[in-house]
Amino acid sequence: MKVYDALPPASIRAGFYRAAGPWKDVAVVEFGPEGTMHYVQSNVRGETGHFFATGLKEKQIIFGDTTNLEQAILEVDRRLKPGLMIVMSSPVSEIIGADIRAVCYKMQPKVQAVLAVWDQLPVEADEFLGKRKAYEMAASYLKKIASDLPECQPKGVLVLGLSEVDYNGVSDLNEIRRMMQDYLGMPLLNDELGRYDLRDVKRARWILTVEPEAEPLAAAAQELWGIPWYQGVPYGLSNSKALMAAAEQATGLQSNAQWEQDLKEAAYVIRQFHTGMENRRPRRVFLDVRPSRMAAVEYFLTKELELEVTRPDGTVSAVSTDGAVTRDLVIAPDDILLASGLLCSLHRQNDSICLEDPVVRQKTFSRHLPLMGLWGAENFLTLFYPFLL
Amino acid sequence: MRMHLRDYTRAIDVPHYTCAISPGKHCPLFGVGIVFQGMAGVTLIYIGPQDCVYYAQTDTLLRQLAYVRSDGPQVRTLAVQLSDSDLIFGIRPQLEKLLEKEAQREDTNAVFLVTSCSVEVLSEDLQGTVDAVAARTGKKIALIPIENFKTFSYFEGTEKALAALTTELKPMPRQEKSFAVLGARKHGADESEPVRWLMEKGYTLQSILPYETNSEKVNHLPEVAFTLVLEGCGLEVAKQLERDYGIPYVRFDRRLDLQHVVQAWRELSVLVGEDREEWIEEQLCEVRQMEEVVSAKVSGTTFFYNQTTIYPFEACLFLSRLGMEPLCIFQGSVRDKEADARLALAERANPVLWQNANQSALRAMLEEQLPDYFVGATGGIIREYPVLAFSFPTGRVGAGFEYYKTCLRRILAAKKMEGKR
Known part of the structure; x- marks a missing residue:
């Protein structure tokens, strides 16, 4: 057992649901109690009306009855008409050994949706494996239906892993949308909340995966239709430049003069920041964001803003039997926190900028204050100024 | 399969309209978390698989940050995440060690161990573990068993937690x-x-x-x-x-049963030693006048009921006595504590019962038979139907004649929905 006195890591299922949140033509049915699904839907920001539980009750546990699951599959197929329906186990159905695979085998001829099963999940695994699994299942689905999809002309950019599910995700997505549109004249295929149909992956001219876990889906698109893709997290100027360069190379398009002008402007703002920081007391930034974003944010802070950055250390809990890690963080009173809302709130005495998962007390960012991309870099400075100058 | 009021057996037996439930009710672990906010000197231990302890612990921490009014000491919460080997070989030795360690903390007065579905399915003797450690340490250690698959709603978690919290208190002078x-x-x-x-x-x-x-x-x-x-x-x-x-x-x-409101006031008057009969009569007189006005407006109309945290049958009987006919009752998260309101209502009407009002259930029932009134939250799809809608207050805790009268006013203030369909 692992013992956590602060926040334990999100589960593999939580990661799966976060990845599947923006998929408009997918439904997920979990063979489990309804309370867990209520928690999931509270936890995943944005649209979750395509996630269902069967409301597992004692009768199903004692007698191994799967009638409810079968009925739920029929109902969701009839009501939502999803292209892909993923049927998942829950921790309880795993323990009783419910044979979900057999149920889906039996139900597939009765439904329009492609049924996919995810069971025998590891008891302990982190959310990033869950995200990856979701994208793998999406990739398998595309491979399965590829021959049925109509021919189409590549149209725009598809962004994977950035949507309303993420705190500030819509703002960041819109900044990428602006950059693609303003500098390259390419539209985004994602809707205003970042959502998209898996079937529309084929229409992409280029794919940007902001989360590395989305790689299987991007790779499948490349394999099936030759769509080029790039993995990057565009925090700061260097990462934004890398993003634009990748887009140019993949599409053969040339960015316009506006890009150069805006880039110069952003660089000037950063130089002003350095000037402002001269002879000021340096302050350290305590950075604790998800692993896939850590490197990009850290690079921006250390190399471009020249701030000192520290990261958390894990320590082994005294009562753990198998090496559990708890958050025993050494945060100095003067550190500026750049972290999740929960961590910022647990250290209220510190100056902080919430970068992920705000709590209720914190002011939420607008949908128009990106932290990624060119304008995001400038917004970062606006947030830092009051603490540093 | 439909259930009508006269076929009712137990709240938990009332069917869901759909087998695909979205979003469903809160987990009872959520109900436990409500109770322990602000409890300094208490260690709350959630034990279960990664999903359950992550969500329960997140909710408890967020609740501390967002809702607790004091910046003082808080309940100490631990999330104990079980591994494969724990589920196969059991957890007693490690759990005893953990409970002892927590009980021995200088600032800990009590430890509460909260289980979850998977732990309960395994049937490990956690009560024995808890009792053994309590006997050794002399501290209060209690088990709060939580089984979502057996419970009607999260209120059962709240009730169990309150019961655990208030047992073994030392008698004190009054x-x-x-x-x-x-x-x-x-x-x-x-x-x-x-x-x-x-x-x-x-x-x-x-x-x-x-x-x-x-x-x-x-x-x-x-x-x-x-x-x-x-x-x-x-x-x-x-x-x-x-x-x-x-x-x-x-x-x-029992806020919507006038007889019980009167009874409560009379009992309180006796405890305080002050005769309030005159005031009660004044209130009754005012209430009856209001009821006449409301009844004149709503008598002969039909309604759907969907208030999630008010005794459903008592509320529907209240409306029925005003002349309204219930067609469909979505139970929500609270069940009536006694059978009297249900039995009285069953003599007057026989509405269809559903467990709770997820969007598809609500839409299907509205398409099937449009009522005159809708009682409950008016967001979402209800706006699409041309019904009069109102809800009884649930945001603030209210009681007595005041609450009863507020509810009567709410009926009069029902709003017509846009009804685009």
Whole structure:
């Protein structure tokens, strides 16, 4: 057992649901109690009306009855008409050994949706494996239906892993949308909340995966239709430049003069920041964001803003039997926190900028204050100024 | 398969409209978390698979940050995440070690172990473990078994947690002019009709359980002269305090049954030693006049009921007595504590019953038969149908004639929905 006195890591299922949140033509049915699904839907920001539980009750546990699951599959197929329906186990159905695979085998001829099963999940695994699994299942689905999809002309950019599910995700997505549109004249295929149909992956001219876990889906698109893709997290100027360069190379398009002008402007703002920081007391930034974003944010802070950055250390809990890690963080009173809302709130005495998962007390960012991309870099400075100058 | 009121057996047997439930009800682990906010000196341990402990712990931490009014010490919460080997070989030795360690902490007075579905399915003897450690350490250690698959709603988690919290309290000398409010989950109890009156009479409100309390106040509960039950989740604790410490209780939780409102006021008058008959008669007179006005407007109309945290059958009987006919009742998260309202309602009508109102259930029922009124939250798809809608207050805790009259006013103030369909 692992013992956590602060926040334990999100589960593999939580990661799966976060990845599947923006998929408009997918439904997920979990063979489990309804309370867990209520928690999931509270936890995943944005649209979750395509996630269902069967409301597992004692009768199903004692007698191994799967009638409810079968009925739920029929109902969701009839009501939502999803292209892909993923049927998942829950921790309880795993323990009783419910044979979900057999149920889906039996139900597939009765439904329009492609049924996919995810069971025998590891008891302990982190959310990033869950995200990856979701994208793998999406990739398998595309491979399965590829021959049925109509021919189409590549149209725009598809962004994977950035949507309303993420705190500030819509703002960041819109900044990428602006950059693609303003500098390259390419539209985004994602809707205003970042959502998209898996079937529309084929229409992409280029794919940007902001989360590395989305790689299987991007790779499948490349394999099936030759769509080029790039993995990057565009925090700061260097990462934004890398993003634009990748887009140019993949599409053969040339960015316009506006890009150069805006880039110069952003660089000037950063130089002003350095000037402002001269002879000021340096302050350290305590950075604790998800692993896939850590490197990009850290690079921006250390190399471009020249701030000192520290990261958390894990320590082994005294009562753990198998090496559990708890958050025993050494945060100095003067550190500026750049972290999740929960961590910022647990250290209220510190100056902080919430970068992920705000709590209720914190002011939420607008949908128009990106932290990624060119304008995001400038917004970062606006947030830092009051603490540093 | 449909169930009508006259076929009712148990709340948990009422069917869901769909087998695909979205979003469904809260987990009882959520109900436990509500109780322990602000409980310094207490260690709360959630034990279960990664999903359950992550969500429960997140919710508890966020609740501490967002809702607790004091910046003082908080409940210490631990998430114990089980591994494969724990599920196969058991957890007793490690758990005993953990419980002992927590019990021995200098600032810990009590430890509560909260289980989850998977742990309960495995049937490990956790009660034995808890009892053994409690005996060794001399600290209060209690088990709160949680099985979502067996429970009707998260209120059962709240009730179990309240029961665990208030057992084994030390008897104390009675403070004659103090009382506690039980069952209030939200703000407003201190401004409710009976509490205001008691405070005007010089009584002290000792605590509001679970909304505003702390370990110290819980330990001193046996001091109070009496308790007021304002919502159903406080009833079992009230009974327990009466049984264990002889503390009488008055039920103001049956808020939409006028007879019970009157009875509660009479019982409270006796406890305080002040005759309130004249005032009660005045209130009754006013209420009856209002009922006549409301009845003239709504008599002969039909309604769907979907209030999630008010006794459903009592509320529907209240409306039925005003001349309205229930067509469909979505139970929500609270069940009536007694059968009388249900049986009385069944003599007057036989509406269809559903477990709760997810969007598809609501839409299907509205398409099937459009009522004149919709009682409940008016967001979402209800706006698409040309019905009159109102809801009884659930945001603030209310009680007595005041609450009853507010509900009558709400009916009169029903709003016509846009009804695009």
